[in-house]
Amino acid sequence: MEGASVHYIEQNLLPFSFRIGQSVTFEESCRVIRSMNVRGAGAIGALAGFAMAQAASVAPEAEYHDFLSRAKATIESTRPTARNLFHAVDLVFQAALVSREEAIRSATEIADTDARDSRLIGEYGAQLLRNEMNIETHCNAGWLAFVDYGTALSPIYHAHQQGKNLFVYVDETRPRGQGARLTAWELFHEGIPHAIIPDNAGAYFMSLGKVDLMIVGADRVAANGDVANKIGTLEKAIAARAYGIPFYVAAPTSTFDPSCADGSQIPIEFRDESEILFQEGLTDDGRKETIRVCSPGSTALNPAFDVTPARFITGIITEKGIITPSPENIQSITT
């Protein structure tokens, strides 16, 4: 954040072009989150915090509290599942009640904490990764999805820097293709060997013994260890269990929501069916084009997340260490 302006990577343009966008109002920041131009647990949280600070900076003195409350509700309505969003908005709202400067300080601290947490997750998680391991990941929980490093990819980056040879199976992650577009882009630029696979192929490679470990991110962790994450995570966790493959979730404690007793209480966002019926990409001659890929006349259902029960999760890699997902462990780590 510089002045009133928040800088962000326009993720909807990736992997075909890289551009830094600017948002100068909290309404604009909301649109950026809603359109998923900024997506990923930590990145959403950071931008939501800055949006709250932007709101504080323009809130009229006469109705300061009411204005902030309405802005808070607007920001919270952008993505219902993402815990980091609510976490950040709460913190910055409280800070804004003290002063506008305090709001900016709080939002900046959230972003800095996110980067530090991601680094620590990488350090802890890298201990799980041995040389020559094959790792599968779903969606994008890399540095694009956070302020830096990421969660699921942070252990991979750290292990790679430690000289370990790794191979990553990247689930393409339909419908929006965050694996095929963002994770693949990150890994390619980090020089980490990988291949994109259709989401359908996860269990197949597991059944061949080609996946040693799976790591994913999280959008919300309930008090009992159930995890909401990108649609398809549940299926991978079940398959990993069937083949005895360790299944790890990487998430900072800011993603934990002790007020959610279990996964059934996490609201699941349904997005527009157009994300399934149409696909966007690049033509041969470099034009962006949107094409229909489904049969006309049919509708589609587009749940953006699913809930993986704690029993399918081997461990959660946090900035405070790796825990097995139990109510006791989660209580002790979040208090």
Place this chain on the structure above:
Amino acid sequence: MEGASVHYIEQNLLPFSFRIGQSVTFEESCRVIRSMNVRGAGAIGALAGFAMAQAASVAPEAEYHDFLSRAKATIESTRPTARNLFHAVDLVFQAALVSREEAIRSATEIADTDARDSRLIGEYGAQLLRNEMNIETHCNAGWLAFVDYGTALSPIYHAHQQGKNLFVYVDETRPRGQGARLTAWELFHEGIPHAIIPDNAGAYFMSLGKVDLMIVGADRVAANGDVANKIGTLEKAIAARAYGIPFYVAAPTSTFDPSCADGSQIPIEFRDESEILFQEGLTDDGRKETIRVCSPGSTALNPAFDVTPARFITGIITEKGIITPSPENIQSITT
């Protein structure tokens, strides 16, 4: 088949246009199978049989047997996993050794038998479907994939005709989208309520109790009941088991391969990575366009099938009735 000419639906044009193609040589028929312009277990088998008959009709008298043997090998090389292909080519090859007329008669009989088997599968399978059931299916095993009716969809068509209200969750089936393009197209034109879902969402809807039963087709059934089918089938079967949802495979006995002891002996076709990296579809103004949907620089792995172990399969719906997949049941049904 009319004279030397075999008529087929150009499935690669669907769902955006419907056209009947003609193949007048066995080499052309091979290209049609290889390009997946004709795909689906039964349709591949039927066209492969006709291709063998086409080869017989042009085999020079002097090297009749050698020519036929080479043609057989060529046809068999088009799709390594599909059992019906080998079954049909074997039968028509033997018939061609008797006479050219016998080859055509045999190929025609294979196609007619396929349609009859599919109808019987529909009648048996419809008994499993109760009014108001929600059914999930993967890939396309409808009438497009066979000579008529199909396998996985045939019970749904029969139950629908019996007046049962059904709702079908259609897995889009990346990378080629046979669910989103072909199954959705079939169901829409039959007036059967359905929605396309990302492959990632299968387990999610199962976890909500929204899927009562799953039916898929098969490309090869091994002697122990292991089933090769479209990539992603394995993942659904594992998820269905985790939620106690009956998982049925629908396949005629011509798809059974008693010479394969178990699934590990079924060759799995890997197709070109371009099927994942690029997507074909229709632009707003009705042009066909191919676009890149993955990050440039990254490669992809494209296994076309996977193997679902018999233990995950509730039953196999055949033209002779519904069996639980065990070596004994399969032996008795195939001999």
